[in-house]
Amino acid sequence: MITQQAPSPAGLPLIGSMMDLQRDRLNLYLRARREQGDVVRFVAGPPGLRVEFYGVFSAEGAQQVLATDAAGFRKDNTYYAEVRAAVGNGLLTSQDEEYLAQRRLIQPLFTRRRVDRYADAICDETHRALAEWRAAEDGVVDLVEESTRLALRTVARILFGADADSALDVVQRCFPTINAYVTNRALVPVRPPRHWPTPANRRAAAAQRELYAECDRIIAERRAAGGEGGQDLLGLLAEAQGPDGASLEASQVRDQVLIFLLAGHETTATSLAFALHLLALHPDAQDRAREEVDRVLRGRTPTAEDYSELPYITMVLKEAMRLFPAAAVIGRRAVADTRVGDHVIPAGADVIVAPWVTHRHPAYWEDPERFDPERFTPEREKARPRYAYFPFGGGPRACIGQHFSMLESVLAIAVVLQAYRLRAVDTDVPLDSGITLQATGPARCRLTPR
Template identity: 60%
Template sequence: MTADPHIPGPTGPRLVRSLLELRGNPMSAFRRARREYGDVVRLAAPLPGLRLNIHLVFSAEGAREVLATQAANFRKDNVMYEVIRESFGNGLLTSQDDEYRRQRRLIQPLFTRRRVDGYADAACAQAEALAERWRGAPDRTVDLTEEMPAFALRTLCRILFGADSDNAVQVVSRCLPVLLDYTLERGNTPLTLPRHWPTPRNRRAAAAQRGLYELCDEIIAGRRTGPEEGAGGGTGDDLLGLLTGASGASGASGGSGVSGENGESGEALDLAEIRDQILIFLVAGHETTATGLAMALYLLARHPEAQARAREEVDRVLAGRRPGAADLDVLPYLTMVLKEAMRIQSPVPFISRRAVADAVIDGHRIPAGADVMVCGAVIQHDPTHWPDPERFDPERFTPDREASRPRYAWFPFGGGNRACIGQHFSMLESVLCLAVLLQRYELRPAGPEIPLGNTVTLKENGPIRCHLTARTTTPAPAKRNAAG
């Protein structure tokens, strides 16, 4: 394949319009760029104090090259990842090279399918609590942009912090949105003030960061004293307990209890690294799951025939009992609904990298030092792989149709050796939550239709309201799945 030294992209007034649109409505800018210039597009302009040099990748083949086959040449060295490190530490999301490989090796045993399946009952309990609370919803109407992030946060805190989760939810719900919004704004703004300047925004972000750090440090310190003396009486069966070690090893820089797959390597995460991992889990495992769930419920409400089919599957498979991990494989239509929802509204619309050396992507030469954005939200609406891409059609994800598409036509959990370590947990939590809610309610839209796929985050859609009708027969919340 011959490399083309010229990559198309806007210039002059069109470039100015694209940059303004990129700042105000990134998804609109990405879709316009792909329509006008093709699968690889360059946005380049001299700006005061820096030069903008972004290459947008809009093809499944380009995504495969950046994220998998040439992944070593595309690193997390750009501004966005740097500000994430400054805010949340250097956990799995941001670490690189030997440090990433070390962290992944130590943490991977905590995310095996068998280990993650052990959290199914905790996820179902949170879904049942949500369903019970919805019985008191005013006018039997709920806003999914509020309800599903709150559910995902409570579930994640329960899995991460165990018995300490009630206090953790209060702190995280207060601090995480402040620090995350601040971080995203700094990562997407060409010129920013130094973080140590005492501006109101910097001070709010610093206070939020202190709150999260103090929460994690307090619980970690409590766990190291042992489950009976630790804060909240943690038993070590949650992720933080597994990271720190329930026996409470000594030493300020060791004692995590996570020491490689055979437990004999002598390696361990120190206390600051444990905190960094917990914070990254909160960042990466919260909004993404909430987006998939909210979109799945909204789309089912808008498509009663699909909702009826999903409910029939749930009723037939579960017969009124609580779902469990073993049911994930026997609820295929519900899984397809979730995948299609994540295709239409991608939880992670784009993934950014920086080229180390010159590379050829989709026949175009990307220069060393260039920032690259792989735009999954655009690729997942490419009519080449997704006919009538705006249409909701869970049947796109039958096994045969999935096998017929390129691997990177759909990648909400990333790809290559940096694929999300928590993707099985996210799918398990989401399918079980959908099953519990469909056991108890029928849903109808209670507001105007929203422009799906045109926003970066869930909250940018505005309120997504659904009206609930309680079903006449519902399962008992305490009933357990005999198989799970």
């Protein structure tokens, strides 16, 4: 039986689910799936200022929204508009012909062969981080903080080459302000125009100006250097040409750089931090992963060729991304009235699919909150629906940097396990969902040198 309107959580009188969305939206989505089903209508805010959107939580529904009916669900919603206004119209936010042109231009820079060349930089930066960890008081480090620093250093080095250190300070200072600003504006029913001199607008504008200025400076210097700019990603991007011979303008290069910085460090940092955190919580899994590292590497630094020889670490990482997907929620907007499951989502409605929820769906995952890397043996992966697991999105807009993120995390985990044994200090890590999944508290662990 097809119903015309999906069920909604009860919420509070007049304001619906507004408080739950502000306090703990990730648990709200889990509870809604459990109590209302795989398609849920959320209503938040008082009459006249209401926000309404639909959650699609089944693997089949996620596949429809992201892949089979992708043209019917566009990036036209408020969230992507805010990201676009903050960091430009790069590959994450562009659409239609502009997106296709950008993808054709940039895809050659993210082939497996090209990305594998960054393995040395990944391992160098990980060794640099380990050297700093030796000075940690009582041998305790916060895996969230350290993974974020490592991922940011790595992507900045790969993007900017010799200019990485100058860009790093600006990015570390400006991105958190922009991230919080975008998330807050995407969730409230009333958004003051950006040119109004509110404290939040002024802070975000200052951060954006500083970030843009630093990127523009580096891009201008790189283009002035011509072929002397090196083979970092920015140099390749600045020189890239499409089939018609057209290259990107400086502002377009900046848009792509900012998206790569944002997506390339926050998502990988989340995956790496929680993979190490879960290993610190589960000594048996940690011992098995270390045995694999020792057997394959025999004390040497890993290379890109070792990636496929570390299947258990890859399974650990995939399980970490199941439990803590960096893109916890993915938004779209329905173009036309569309049937999803037993319900119709009306034209113009905002829609979310949520790896955070689908990765815990009991129809696909037995005992879903339990850490179990064995879920990702090849046989068990083949037995599940394709979109029971989609940490990198899916369909024509799937993340272009999937292999880079996986390679960086697997190699970094291997280097860490060569040097240290990990024991968790914090067992529970508080979370929130911004542009990406964010830890709002530490994930400390004690390091014992091997």
